[in-house]
Amino acid sequence: MTRSKYADEQAGTAAAPGLLAPPSPADSVSLWLYRTMSRIRAVEERIAEHYPEQEMRCPVHLSVGQEAIAAGVSAALEPNDYVVSTHRSHAHYLAKGGDLRRFIAEIYGRSTGCCGGHGGSMHLIDLSVNMLGSTPIVGNIVPIATGIAFASWLKNEKDVTVVYLGDGATEEGAFLESINFAALKSLPIVYVVENNFFSVYSPLDVRQPAARDVVGIGKNHGMAGARGDGNDAEQVYELAKAAVDHARSGAGPYVLELETYRWREHCGSAYDNDLGYRSVAEYEAWRGRDPIATLERRLLERGTLDSEQAAQISNAYAGEIDDAFAFARSSPFPDEGDFGTVFSTAVPGR
Amino acid sequence: MNRQISYGEAIREATDQLMAENDRVYVMGLGVPDPKSVFGTTRDLSEKYGAKRVFDMPTSENAMTGVGIGSALLGMRPIMVHQRIDFLLLAFDQIVNNAAKWYSMFNGQQSVPMVIRAIVGRGWGQGPQHSQNLQAMFAHVPGLKVVAPALPADAKGMLIAAVHDNDPVLFIEHRWLHSTFGHVPEDMYETPLGKANVVRPGSDVSIVATSFMVIEALRAAEALAHEGIDAEVVDVRSIRPIDVDGIMASVRKTGRLIACDAAWKTMGFAGELIALAAEHAFEELRTPPVRVTLPDWHTAASPIAAGFYYPTAVTIANHVALMLGKSERDPESWALVRKAPADQPDLSFIGPF
Numbered sequence: 030m031t032r033s034k035y036a037d038e039q040a041g042t043a044a045a046p047g048l049l050a051p052p053s054p055a056d057s058v059s060l061w062l063y064r065t066m067s068r069i070r071a072v073e074e075r076i077a078e079h080y081p082e083q084e085m086r087c088p089v090h091l092s093v094g095q096e097a098i099a100a101g102v103s104a105a106l107e108p109n110d111y112v113v114s115t116h117r118s119h120a121h122y123l124a125k126g127g128d129l130r131r132f133i134a135e136i137y138g139r140s141t142g143c144c145g146g147h148g149g150s151m152h153l154i155d156l157s158v159n160m161l162g163s164t165p166i167v168g169n170i171v172p173i174a175t176g177i178a179f180a181s182w183l184k185n186e187k188d189v190t191v192v193y194l195g196d197g198a199t200e201e202g203a204f205l206e207s208i209n210f211a212a213l214k215s216l217p218i219v220y221v222v223e224n225n226f227f228s229v230y231s232p233l234d235v236r237q238p239a240a241r242d243v244v245g246i247g248k249n250h251g252m253a254g255a256r257g258d259g260n261d262a263e264q265v266y267e268l269a270k271a272a273v274d275h276a277r278s279g280a281g282p283y284v285l286e287l288e289t290y291r292w293r294e295h296c297g298s299a300y301d302n303d304l305g306y307r308s309v310a311e312y313e314a315w316r317g318r319d320p321i322a323t324l325e326r327r328l329l330e331r332g333t334l335d336s337e338q339a340a341q342i343s344n345a346y347a348g349e350i351d352d353a354f355a356f357a358r359s360s361p362f363p364d365e366g367d368f369g370t371v372f373s374t375a376v377p378g379r
Numbered sequence: 380m381n382r383q384i385s386y387g388e389a390i391r392e393a394t395d396q397l398m399a400e401n402d403r404v405y406v407m408g409l410g411v412p413d414p415k416s417v418f419g420t421t422r423d424l425s426e427k428y429g430a431k432r433v434f435d436m437p438t439s440e441n442a443m444t445g446v447g448i449g450s451a452l453l454g455m456r457p458i459m460v461h462q463r464i465d466f467l468l469l470a471f472d473q474i475v476n477n478a479a480k481w482y483s484m485f486n487g488q489q490s491v492p493m494v495i496r497a498i499v500g501r502g503w504g505q506g507p508q509h510s511q512n513l514q515a516m517f518a519h520v521p522g523l524k525v526v527a528p529a530l531p532a533d534a535k536g537m538l539i540a541a542v543h544d545n546d547p548v549l550f551i552e553h554r555w556l557h558s559t560f561g562h563v564p565e566d567m568y569e570t571p572l573g574k575a576n577v578v579r580p581g582s583d584v585s586i587v588a589t590s591f592m593v594i595e596a597l598r599a600a601e602a603l604a605h606e607g608i609d610a611e612v613v614d615v616r617s618i619r620p621i622d623v624d625g626i627m628a629s630v631r632k633t634g635r636l637i638a639c640d641a642a643w644k645t646m647g648f649a650g651e652l653i654a655l656a657a658e659h660a661f662e663e664l665r666t667p668p669v670r671v672t673l674p675d676w677h678t679a680a681s682p683i684a685a686g687f688y689y690p691t692a693v694t695i696a697n698h699v700a701l702m703l704g705k706s707e708r709d710p711e712s713w714a715l716v717r718k719a720p721a722d723q724p725d726l727s728f729i730g731p732f
């Protein structure tokens with residue numbers, strides 16, 4: 030999906046084709062970022078709207094406010110590149126091209142879901158786009174990602190693996206052990222740390238000393254890395270492009286730390302500033318840095334879009350989302366016989 | 380005075396009293412001082428005892444367990460708290476290789492007085508990695524005490540006993556027990572580790588259960604009573620050390636054993652109960668014992684799965700009926716209709732977890 034930088038971004042030329050279609054390779058990078066983020070936002074806002082109906086009976090960890098990272102990183106990836114993620118994986122899955130219907134059906138616990146109802150929102154997978162799965166045990170996907178990259182390395186394949194992880198996950202030993210191995214073998218992997226300053230309600234300063242620097246930890250292992258504004262999708266794309274190119278070239282692993290902020294509650298659909306674990310001023314400041322509005326302003330300034338087109342894009346996904354929810358709700362639940370197979374090969378005994 | 384408080388509050392009160400009693404007791408865990416305070420079980424403790432003794436920790440379960448063990452060697456009394464028992468798997472090495480072995484490995488020179496509280500999740504689509512019942516894995520290891528109280532009074536008394544105890548204790552709390560109420564004395568008291576409790580005497584069958592399954596067993600026993608069946612319910616309370624004499628006294632008396640554990644069937648605790656019955660009550664057994672457990676597969680997130688994954692009072696009652704030579708009954712016909720769907724303990728529990 031990687032394309033030359035802002036190739037077709039002369040005023041007026043880019044926005045014309047297929048505004049109402051899903052984000053497409055024909056888009057310029059910036060337009061693709063804008064459309065991808067708008068689509069993710071629209072999907073998650075719809076989840077938030079329906080969650081209180083108690084039909085999505087599983088935990089959901091929304092990425093609202095954090096969409097730029099998923100979009101910017103995905104824009105830098107080739108279709109064959111691999112992605113894995115955490116409990117907060119909706120945006121990563123969608124940006125990589127994961128199937129929307131099967132995602133919503135999974136949250137509804139239906140047999141048509143991407144895990145057939147086994148996983149729920151915390152276990153998204155779409156092998157057709159090399160989204161190889163997400164797991165909610167903090168940090169435990171990081172070695173898996175490293176192993177995927179190791180396989181590419183063993184097979185002399187050029188595919189890059191991206192693993193998304195939170196600031197909390199960098200505190201797990203598995204993260205440090207993984208980057209050590211990745212650096213040792215020069216594996217083609219990018220560790221994308223989404224630093225939203227919180228692990229649940231716990232701010233960074235009760236978990237990490239102020240001087241801790243995750244990019245520096247990578248550097249001390251001889252790894253390249255960078256830190257950036259995770260709410261600036263174009264910047265994320267630039268950084269991710271450099272990181273992915275680096276990894277693909279055989280130069281070894283890369284740590285990308287991107288600062289961002291979760292708008293809604295850690296788990297669930299509501300807002301939770303009333304709990305008092307973070308200040309409303311801080312929250313408002315971050316809302317002022319809405320990644321979608323930020324990019325929209327730029328696109329308007331550059332003349333890539335006019336405001337009517339921007340509004341069209343914001344509304345472009347409602348139909349697709351209606352369809353996905355209708356699909357999910359009309360899909361059958363799995364039945365008892367769909368569960369219980371825990372070995373891939375039939376074996377005698379139990 | 381018959382003071383009724385919740386299981387969660389009983390844990391909070393025990394912790395409060397333990398911290399007041401001994402300044403070497405400290406509490407650590409993800410979210411311990413946060414606004415939700417681990418489902419309220421650590422509420423206000425950081426305000427009362429300070430951030431030095433009640434604190435959040437890095438998301439580093441393995442190392443922090445080792446930190447707890449190390450501090451315990453110097454006389455501290457750590458209470459480590461996990462919102463899900465699944466997270467303890469990251470610390471399996473420290474628990475199994477160090478905490479459980481330190482005392483005997485170094486020939487009894489030091490012990491590890493550490494308590495690890497671990498919450499077992501259920502329902503609301505927790506899925507395969509947030510709802511496991513891992514008691515048998517831990518209880519398999521010599522040197523580790525594993526308790527799983529079902530009643531609020533025992534939650535308080537056993538947490539106090541666990542912190543007073545000089546060995547590592549894994550204290551398992553089922554999430555669905557936190558909001559159950561019962562009589563809990565205000566004073567500080569110990570409920571001994573290693574003692575089962577007959578929570579409902581009976582003569583026809585022994586339903587021996589752990590943790591939340593005790594609640595299901597009591598409901599089953601009540602329904603069975605309407606049918607003229609007199610079931611005894613034994614709350615195991617302490618999985619290891621296990622009260623062989625107490626539990627087997629019941630099995631010998633009734634001659635029938637239903638072993639209930641909300642964990643997988645194969646290689647599990649319910650099987651251990653049956654092994655004990657074979658060793659200690661073989662002569663008295665009148666019928667083959669039965670295990671009531673989860674099936675041997677992973678918790679699915681889909682709400683539909685909750686209906687056939689979790690054994691309930693109906694499952695237990697049906698097994699008892701079959702054991703007594705009656706026919707299995709339509710679940711509806713037991714007067715055990717739940718008001719809440721199978722993935723909710725009651726209608727007030729509406730996720731996300």
Ligand SMILES: Cc1ncc(C[n+]2csc(CCOP(=O)(O)OP(=O)(O)O)c2C)c(N)n1
Binds near residue numbers: 165195197228438462
């Ligand atoms: C090993 C483990 N410990 C604790 C948890 C509970 N938990 C779930 S999400 C989460 C927050 C992790 O924070 P971070 O990695 O920064 O991700 P974020 O939620 O901020 O996206 C925690 C602690 C868990 N799932 N797994």
Ligand SMILES: [Mg+2]
Binds near residue numbers: 197225227
């Ligand atoms: Mg975070």
